[in-house]
Amino acid sequence: MPPSDVHVRFEGVTKNFPGRTRRDPPHQVLKGIDLEIRRGEIFGIIGSSGAGKSTLVRLINGLEPVTSGRLQVGDREISGLSEGRLREVRRDIGMVFQQFNLFRSRTVAGNVAFPLKVAGVKQPERDRKVARLLDFVGLLQRANDHPEQLSGGQQQRVGIARALATDPSLLLADEATSALDPETTQDVLNLLKQVNRELGITIVIITHEMDVIRSIADRVAVIDSGQVVESGSVYDIFATPQTPEATRFVSSTLRDRPSATTLQRLRSAHDGRLVTVRVQDRPGFQTTLSQAFLKRDVTAEIVFGGISELQDRPVGSLTYALTGDDGAVDHVLTALRADEFDLEEHVA
Ligand SMILES: Nc1ncnc2c1ncn2[C@@H]1O[C@H](COP(=O)(O)OP(=O)(O)OP(=O)(O)O)[C@@H](O)[C@H]1O
Numbered sequence: 001m002p003p004s005d006v007h008v009r010f011e012g013v014t015k016n017f018p019g020r021t022r023r024d025p026p027h028q029v030l031k032g033i034d035l036e037i038r039r040g041e042i043f044g045i046i047g048s049s050g051a052g053k054s055t056l057v058r059l060i061n062g063l064e065p066v067t068s069g070r071l072q073v074g075d076r077e078i079s080g081l082s083e084g085r086l087r088e089v090r091r092d093i094g095m096v097f098q099q100f101n102l103f104r105s106r107t108v109a110g111n112v113a114f115p116l117k118v119a120g121v122k123q124p125e126r127d128r129k130v131a132r133l134l135d136f137v138g139l140l141q142r143a144n145d146h147p148e149q150l151s152g153g154q155q156q157r158v159g160i161a162r163a164l165a166t167d168p169s170l171l172l173a174d175e176a177t178s179a180l181d182p183e184t185t186q187d188v189l190n191l192l193k194q195v196n197r198e199l200g201i202t203i204v205i206i207t208h209e210m211d212v213i214r215s216i217a218d219r220v221a222v223i224d225s226g227q228v229v230e231s232g233s234v235y236d237i238f239a240t241p242q243t244p245e246a247t248r249f250v251s252s253t254l255r256d257r258p259s260a261t262t263l264q265r266l267r268s269a270h271d272g273r274l275v276t277v278r279v280q281d282r283p284g285f286q287t288t289l290s291q292a293f294l295k296r297d298v299t300a301e302i303v304f305g306g307i308s309e310l311q312d313r314p315v316g317s318l319t320y321a322l323t324g325d326d327g328a329v330d331h332v333l334t335a336l337r338a339d340e341f342d343l344e345e346h347v348a
Pocket residue numbers: 017018027029047048049050051052053054055056208
C-alpha cells in the first residue's frame with residue numbers, strides 16, 4: 001500500500017504510565033501496537049474495559065506521548081513533536097466523546113462556533129459555517145436552544161457538528177454512542193456513516209460493543225490487555241474469528257453460539273453429540289453438510305443457532321445434535337474438518 005493511503009500508522013507502539021509509588025514499576029498499558037488505519041475508512045477498535053482503547057486515542061491526538069515505537073498521523077511522525085506542531089496535527093482531528101462535552105452555558109450554535117472562534121474565523125464566515133454544519137446534522141431549527149433542551153442523541157449530533165467545524169480529515173469517536181439507547185445509537189451511527197461517505201473523513205470508532213462495529217466499521221482491531229489480538233475486515237472477523245476474545249465479541253452480537261447454560265439445556269432435551277458449525281460463504285455450504293451426514297446415516301437436527309447477513313454475506317453458526325453410529329459421526333466430523341469446515345464439538 002502506498003504510504004499516502006495510510007492515515008494513521010502504529011509501529012511497535014508502547015505506552016507506560018508511572019507506577020502508583022516511585023518504587024512500583026511502570027504500568028505498561030500498550031504493549032507493542034501495530035496498526036494501519038487507511039484514509040477514508042471507518043476503522044473500529046474494540047476491547048473490554050481497561051484494554052487500553054482510550055489511551056490509544058490519546059496517543060493519536062497527541063494528548064499523551066508514546067513511550068516507544070513510531071506513530072504516524074497523516075504524513076507526520078507524532079512522537080517527539082513540539083507542542084506547537086502537535087496543535088497543528090490536532091487541528092486536523094475532530095473528537096466526539098461519550099458524554100458529549102458540550103458547554104451548557106452556550107447555545108447549540110455557540111457550541112459549534114467555539115472551535116471556529118478559537119481558530120480565528122471571523123463572524124460572517126463563522127455564522128455561515130455553523131448554519132451549514134447544523135443543517136448537515138439536522139439541527140438548524142435548534143440553533144438557539146441550549147444543550148439541556150435537547151435529547152442525548154441530539155446533543156451528540158451537536159458534538160459531531162462541533163467536531164467537524166475545523167474541517168478535520170480524521171474523526172475520533174470514543175464510545176460516542178455508549179450513553180445512548182439502541183435506537184438513538186443507530187441514528188448517530190448513521191450520521192457518522194454519512195460523515196464518512198459524504199465528506200470523505202476517516203473515522204476511528206472506539207467501542208466495547210460489537211453491534212457498533214457491525215453497524216458501521218469497514219475494518220476492526222480487537223485489543224486485549226494492551227495488545228492487538230486480531231485485526232482485519234469486519235466480515236472476516238465475524239466469519240472466522242481466530243482468538244477467544246474475537247469469538248466472544250462476535251457471539252455477543254450474533255448470539256449464535258450456545259452458552260454453557262444453553263448447552264446444558266440442549267443436552268437434556270436432545271440425544272446425540274452436540275456440534276457447532278460456523279457458517280461459511282461458499283457455494284453449496286448447506287448441501288455439502290447435509291449430504292455428508294446423510295451418506296453415513298447420521299441424523300443431524302439443528303437445535304440452536306442463526307444465520308444473518310453482514311456486508312451482504314452470511315455469518316453465524318448452527319448447532320446440531322448428531323445421532324447415529326459413533327464411528328460414523330467421527331468419520332463425518334473428520335472429513336468435514338479436512339474440507340475446512342469449522343466445527344466445535346461440545347463434549348460434556
Ligand atoms: N493517566 C493514567 N495514569 C495511569 N494509568 C492510566 C492512565 N490512563 C489510563 N491508565 C490505565 O491504563 C489502562 C487502560 O486504560 P484505558 O482508559 O485506555 O482503557 P479503555 O480500554 O479505554 O477502558 P474503558 O473502556 O474502561 O475506558 C487502565 O488500567 C488504566 O487504569
